[in-house]
Amino acid sequence: MPDQSTPANEVPIPGVPAPQAPSLTEPTEPHDPLPPKPDQDAPETVSPTGVPSGAPKTSNAQSGRYLTTAQGARLQNTDHSLKAGPRGPVLLQDHHLREKITHFDHERIPERVVHARGAAAHGVFVANGAAEGITRAGFLAKDAQTPVFVRFSTVLGSRGSADTVRDTRGFATKFYTDEGTFDLVGNNIPVFFIQDAIKFPDVIHAGKPHPDREIPQAQSAHDTFWDFVSLHTEAQHHTMWNMSDRGIPRSYRTMEGFGVHTFRVVNAKGETSLVKFHWKPRLGVHSLVWEEAQIINGMDPDYHRRDLADAIEAGAYPEWDLGVQVFPDTEEEMFAGIDLLDPTKIVPEELAPVQIIGTMTLNRNTTNYFAETEQVAFHPGHLVPGIDVTNDPLLQGRLFSYIDTQLTRLGGPNFHQIPINRPHAPVNDMLRDGFHQDAVHSGVAPYQPNSLDGGCPFLAGADMGAFIDVPVPVAESRKVRQNPATFDDHYSQPRQFFRSLTPVEQDHVIQAYTFELGKCYEENIKVRQLQALANIDERLCTEVAAGLGLPAPAPTVQPEDTDPSPALRQVGRTWPVDGRIIGILADDSTDLADLERLRTAVDAANMVPLVIAPKGGMLGGQVPVQRTYLTARSTEFDAVIVAGAGEHGPDALDSLDAKAGNPAGHPAIDPRVAILLTEAYRHSKALAAWGSGTAVLAASGIPEEAPGVLMEDVDSLVPRLTELLAQHRVWERFPVAQSA
Ligand code: HDE
Known part of the structure; x- marks a missing residue:
């Protein structure tokens, strides 16, 4: 056996430099595998395996220095199959080749039939x-x-x-x-x-992609889904959520x-x-x-x-x-x-x-x-x-x-x-054998009671921590396939849910139904679902029907009116802002001292500042750029701040000059910056700018006086931003909230 500690014995890898310690700049940077976790070891009390403790584990693939086969034999080469000469056929006897490819062939297991992702x-x-x-x-x-x-x-x-x-x-x-x-x-x-x-296979068949072409993926906006939920009106409440x-x-x-x-x-x-x-x-x-x-x-x-x-x-x-x-x-x-x-x-x-x-x-x-x-x-x-x-x-x-x-x-x-x-509680079951049996069970009597394995296992009483099947009485009845009558009301609770929401949340519900039913092809499905909506809430039905260009039906049932439940609302409370992502647009002309003060303040407020600049690297040789105009999109940020100075687009497209895209007198800005800002504005996110950054907001068509647009100096900006983000979005900017 060669000396395991002597690197000189290792097979050199041509052209591959010695590994360098990675410089971690992003939280997603790859890192070395973690050591095995304590809870991944079988607890001592799990059915004894007979494997002496301290035996080498095979579960941690990259734990050793040398590449081996699954049987532990060290390998010299994993890039070339064993062949009869360099141009000859591959030999069947190449175990490493067969093992490697066979294992790969079986790496996938069936995904979950639901909840796969x-x-x-x-x-x-x-x-x-x-x-x-x-x-x-x-x-x-x-x-x-x-x-x-x-x-x-x-x-x-x-x-x-x-x-x-x-x-x-x-x-x-x-x-x-x-x-x-x-x-x-x-x-x-x-x-x-x-x-x-018993209906679960039905609702899932209806929600999954259509079986003929397997589309649409991960969507409910299609005919079979709405066919099912409009026919099984008990689904209306969940669908409303x-x-x-x-x-x-x-x-x-x-x-x-x-x-x-x-x-x-x-x-x-x-x-x-x-x-x-x-x-x-x-x-x-x-x-x-x-x-x-x-x-x-x-x-x-x-x-x-x-x-x-x-x-x-x-x-x-x-x-x-x-x-x-x-x-x-x-x-x-x-x-x-x-x-x-x-x-x-x-x-x-x-x-x-x-x-x-x-x-x-x-x-x-x-x-x-x-x-x-x-x-x-x-x-x-x-x-x-x-x-x-x-x-x-x-x-x-x-x-x-x-x-x-x-x-x-x-x-x-x-x-x-x-x-x-694996449970963390001691396991002492009588389950034996079967595919992928990992335990080496000892003893001869996996049955209970027995007189051979010392009588073990014994049964525990309720006072010794045994599971309790609560002895509830079972009502005397007949065998039937039916629900109790108390399951029959399918409309009161979706009605209560809709009526409990704030106007802006209700508007989102209306838009979502209009979108989803708008994606259906069959008119009779839309009409049937509109009937269900009519039974839930008249305004909901009328507005969705108007969006679909269909008549709104009259209700066929009158659901019970219950008090609204404010706990169902998402809007109207304030929350911690921890972990919120703040995009900061900056470029070479940004005042770096201001930028650093801002980053520090955002960080101190438990939020994450990400600098977005025209290109990667270090801004002014000092501030790391985390996103570029190419990689950034508004959707990553909970708020966007335009740092003072600079025009965010010295290399803006020529076509986007003052005439083409920018209000008179404003600088030409890179169209990607304009998209980022207008999208964030449309999605009712907080926006802020100081100094000449305010001109960039204006050039993107964002009104200075609009709610949730802060024109502050750099030092007072973060406290105001935190207040806005505590409400999550600038709700009053959604059109419905203004008119309601
Ligand atoms: Fe599931 N469900 N489900 N389900 N379910 C599965 O089990 C099923 C239901 C839920 O992250 C499957 O291991 C039936 C309600 C979650 O691994 C499967 C019925 C609720 C997950 C299955 C329901 C759930 C599953 C698929 C109707 C909320 C993912 C893979 C009676 C209370 C768990 C698996 C994970 C997964 C069956 C209804 C939640 C097929 C028959 C109600 C979170 O066994």
Whole structure:
């Protein structure tokens, strides 16, 4: 064996210089693989494997110095197949060639049938103890800390589809608790399309691309989707949320999450309550505007994935409070006239306040997308003592589906042994063998009871932390295929949702329906959906019908009028501005001292300053340029500041002179700067300028006196900007808000 520590023995790589330490300027710069994570090791108590501890791991591919085969044999050459002479045929005996290509051939696994596109992160959940009275779940006891893994996703698109499509978002959390894994597999919308799991294949077939040409990708704006939801009117409530700004979140960090179903919790005394779970983002609930979302899909299809990873890498850890709405566990399972088993209904927060029971912080990015984000397997039936399911027929169907889908997706029944899926609680099961069995089980008696393996495993009583199937009575009835009558009202809650929104949010809903139905070809589908809208709200129906050029039908049912729920609004509150991206337009003539003061002030306000200049490198040899006119687009920024001095376009196109594009007397500006500023203006983002920067805003046609346009000196600018961004957008700039 050659001396492993002597580099002189290494095969030199011709033309490849010695590696240099990378200079990190961007948060997305590639970095060395992280060391293996403690939670990726099988806990000692997992079924014993017989592998001596300290044995070399094969899971960390780049851990050693030399390239080897999968069997550990070192290799001298990985670029040339073994051939009978340089011009001869390739030899079948080349094991390295066959191993390398065969493995590559099988690198892809089936994508998730829904929620295929996702992004994930690790974190920790800390309970505040407020739930101790209603559940015995140990991870909800005061100050208990539990590692978590969260995967966010879109529903309809394929794994490579764009992030900012109009869709529901998945919000699935794995709590690795001491009492077993608890999965809260929720969405960013508190209701679902259907009331019974048996319709799930139907709604998904309708939402996915048309089977003949496989278009459109990751869209609901097509005939089959609207055909389904107009025929199954229980879908109207969820669809209304999709058409609202909730369907296009600004970031995963600014999304609420909901468990959707009602769960049953049980405390140490055996008392039960019904609960609905809510995640509340500390940064507030924010969304994109539709045009912005569409532009991003082309400019940066990884927008949400990048945003999450960048924020965590920068140390701006996203946080959510976990809360519960608590309802008495009565025989009817109703609250304020709302059937708690109907997953198309919410209980307004004004009727049942959300009580905070803990906080989750996401503080670690994944190391390997496939190993973690792709292979993680959630299941609504992964429950812990103290939390149980209800008879919600949608939830009951899900309990079957999630294991079943992993059998194909992850290739067999042992997916719980994949590192990301391993519980942190001791596992002592009697599951044996099967594809991809990783454990070397010892003992001879994987059955219970036995007299050979010392009687082990023993059964735990409820007082020893066993899972509790809450013994709720089952009503005496007949076998039927039908819903309870309390599931029949499909219009009151979408009506309440629409009427709870502010005028600008309502306008976005109207525009979204008009866009989506405008993309349908079949008139009878549009007419049927307009009928559903007429039953929800007359103005909504009239305005959408007008946009489609169709008559507005009269309502056929009169839904119940309920009080609006202000908690459903996104507009009207203020939130922290942490992690907001501020674009600063500058060029060679910018006063660099002013620019540096501004950057420092933005940074001190916990926001991210990005300098945009005509070309890359260092501005004036001092200030790093992070975006150029070529790479920047307004959609990346929450606000744009035009730094004083300079005309932002000494090399502006000749065609864009004062006559062609600029108001009289204003300098010619680079058209990309004009697009950036006018887009940001149209999307109601804060804009600011000082000194000669104000002329650039004017040259782009942006009125100085418009709301949310700051003409300040550099020192007073950031506090004013922070106030504007706390409201997320300059809402009064949207046309509807001005006229309302
Ligand atoms: Fe899912 N769902 N679902 N779903 N779901 C899946 O499981 C299913 C439903 C949700 O990031 C699949 O592992 C049925 C509601 C999320 O890995 C599959 C029904 C809610 C994720 C499946 C529903 C969800 C999934 C596909 C109707 C919100 C992504 C891959 C009864 C409360 C989890 C997989 C991740 C994934 C079935 C309805 C949320 C096929 C049959 C309601 C967040 O098993």
